[in-house]
Amino acid sequence: KAGVTQTPRYLIKTRGQQVTLSCSPISGHRSVSWYQQTPGQGLQFLFEYFSETQRNKGNFPGRFSGRQFSNSRSEMNVSTLELGDSALYLCASSLVEGAEAFFGQGTRLTVV
Amino acid sequence: KQEVTQIPAALSVPEGENLVLNCSFTDSAIYNLQWFRQDPGKGLTSLLLIQSSQREQTSGRLNASLDKSSGRSTLYIAASQPGDSATYLCAVVPGANNLFFGTGTRLTVIP
Numbered sequence: 179k180a181g182v183t184q185t186p187r188y189l190i191k192t193r194g195q196q197v198t199l200s201c202s203p204i205s206g207h208r209s210v211s212w213y214q215q216t217p218g219q220g221l222q223f224l225f226e227y228f229s230e231t232q233r234n235k236g237n238f239p240g241r242f243s244g245r246q247f248s249n250s251r252s253e254m255n256v257s258t259l260e261l262g263d264s265a266l267y268l269c270a271s272s273l274v275e276g277a278e279a280f281f282g283q284g285t286r287l288t289v290v
Numbered sequence: 291k292q293e294v295t296q297i298p299a300a301l302s303v304p305e306g307e308n309l310v311l312n313c314s315f316t317d318s319a320i321y322n323l324q325w326f327r328q329d330p331g332k333g334l335t336s337l338l339l340i341q342s343s344q345r346e347q348t349s350g351r352l353n354a355s356l357d358k359s360s361g362r363s364t365l366y367i368a369a370s371q372p373g374d375s376a377t378y379l380c381a382v383v384p385g386a387n388n389l390f391f392g393t394g395t396r397l398t399v400i401p
Contacts, residue, residue, distance in 0.1 A: 182333075211388060221379070221391040234388050268333055276321045276383055281334040 182282035190288045196257040199285045203271030210252040215266040264289045292317045296392035311365040311395045313380035318358045321383040327376040370399045
C-alpha cells in the first residue's frame with residue numbers, strides 16, 4: 179500500500195512568486211491536512227480537507243490556500259512568496275477524523 | 291489554547307539504556323495523542339496512537355502512556371539502539387482533525 183506522496187520534494191522560488199504543492203493521500207483516506215515546519219516555530223497546522231471541503235484552518239494569512247479534489251488528492255498554494263515562507267511543508271492523511279495520521283516526506287520550499 | 295511541551299529538548303544515552311520521553315499538554319479535552327519520530331530533513335513516521343479512552347499502547351520496544359487528567363504522556367523506549375536516534379514528537383488532537391505538536395525531543399543513542 180503506497181504511503182502519502184508529496185511532490186515536488188524540493189523547490190526554490192523567488193520572493194513575490196507563487197507556488198503550488200501537491201499531496202496524494204493513502205488510498206481510501208479522505209482527510210488531508212497540511213502543516214508548516216520551521217526551526218523557529220516548529221510544526222504548525224495550516225488547514226484540513228475532507229471530501230473536498232475545508233473543515234478547519236490554522237492561523238495563517240490568506241496567501242496560503244488549498245483545495246482537495248474528488249480523488250482526495252490535495253494541493254496547497256502560496257501566493258506572493260516571502261522569505262519567511264521558507265519551510266518544510268508536510269501533508270498528512272487519515273481515514274477519518276481522529277484516526278491515525280500518516281505523513282508524507284514533505285516539500286522543502288526555499289524562497290530567495 | 292492548547293499548548294504541548296516536551297521535556298527534555300535533547301537527550302543523549304548510551305546504547306542499550308532504557309529511556310523515557312515526556313509530553314505535557316494544557317487542555318485535557320483531547321480526542322487522541324500520537325507519537326512520531328522524525329529523521330533529519332524527512333517527514334514524520336507514526337509510532338503510536340493512543341485514543342483518549344486508553345491508558346497505554348505498545349509496539350515492539352515502545353510503550354506510550356496517557357494520563358488525560360494530569361495532561362501527560364510518556365514514551366518509553368526499551369534497550370535503545372543507535373537507529374533510534376531521531377527527533378521524537380508528540381501531538382494531541384483536540385477534536386477537529388488537526389494536530390497540536392510539541393517542540394520535540396532530539397534523541398542521540400551513542401554506540
